[in-house]
Amino acid sequence: MLGKRAQDPAPTTIFRSDRICRVNGEFYFDTREGTQEGPFANREAALQAVEAYIQRMLPSDQIAS
Structure with missing residues (x-):
């Protein structure tokens, strides 16, 4: 059985949010x-x-590509 995403007729759009944070002067991403x-x-x-x-x-x- 296919999952709902596999049945979606439209291509998937990936939304990116700002996941970068600064801790003690160094940068990380979640x-x-x-x-x-x-x-x-x-x-x-x-x-x-990222x-x-x-x-x-x-x-x-x-x-x-």
Whole structure:
């Protein structure tokens, strides 16, 4: 039996929210899985890590070329 998402006729749109926080001068990001990733030296490095994390977590048929 297919789940509801598998039956959706429209393609899935991924909405991203700002999950970056700063703790004691270091940057972290929170994941949907409930983990906190980091630390990163600056916000830009954290943003790059968020993008890399998302790409790792996507099913292979949804990875952007």
